[in-house]
Amino acid sequence: MSKYNAVKTSIDGFTFDSKVEGEYYLKLKEKQRTGEILAFELQPKFLLQNGFRKEGKWIHPIHYIADFEVTYPDGRVEIVDIKGQTTQVFDLKKKLFYAKHPDKTLKLLKKVNKYGGFIELDEYARIKKEEKKNAK
Template sequence: MDEYTPCKKPDPTAREAIGNVMRILRTQRKKPNKYNARKTVMCGHVFDSKREAEIYLDLLSRKQHGEIIRIGLQPSYTLLAGFKDNTGKNQKPITYTADFFVTYADGRNEVIEVKGVRTRDYQLRKKLFLHMMRETDIIFREVR
């Protein structure tokens, strides 16, 4: 009677080895943005989407023609200041970061938000921002 030896797994074939390598590479790839937006680099600035970069180029050309005085990128606004709750725990402030702040030659100020998908979080922050800015001369514009 022969002695029992456990079954030894055969060496992988070239096809199996390539498949294993491809599986490893796929898991190491960066996940795409959940809204399919690709980061775009334009004029030394990184934009969250191609559409946002296009809007920036349009604003730059209008600035060169003298229609726009100033273009601000990613202006941040505090919607609700941080505070300590009744248990003594610090609560972080709620902020809203727009895509652009534009000052026109005629004196108008405008906040521009480039949006693809309008999430519930965005809609709430937008409403809080509009409430905060209701007594100012700042215009809010959403671009799709």
């Protein structure tokens, strides 16, 4: 179990960091079978900052490893990450990702059964804000 109470899950010989990530993998397999998507890749890796030397010391490059890269029939490509919540480290990596890969679309999803399953984190935050406002 991770520090976020996620339980690693194995499906088709792949190990996912959480059950929810595994569920999304199965959803992508079904979408590929029906032709809704052309293909998907697990754990695509993106360079955010090159490595360099500082005062003779090697500073390692910074990478971002997403959960999925999804290719649609119209040629669109989305980078998908399954998140329960974001962290400060992730928020920084997201900014670096957008700066280094402006042509890519990053989609952050959370599974919330109350709202029909997978929902974008921004949409979830908007709904929760609206619910809180309406409760007053």
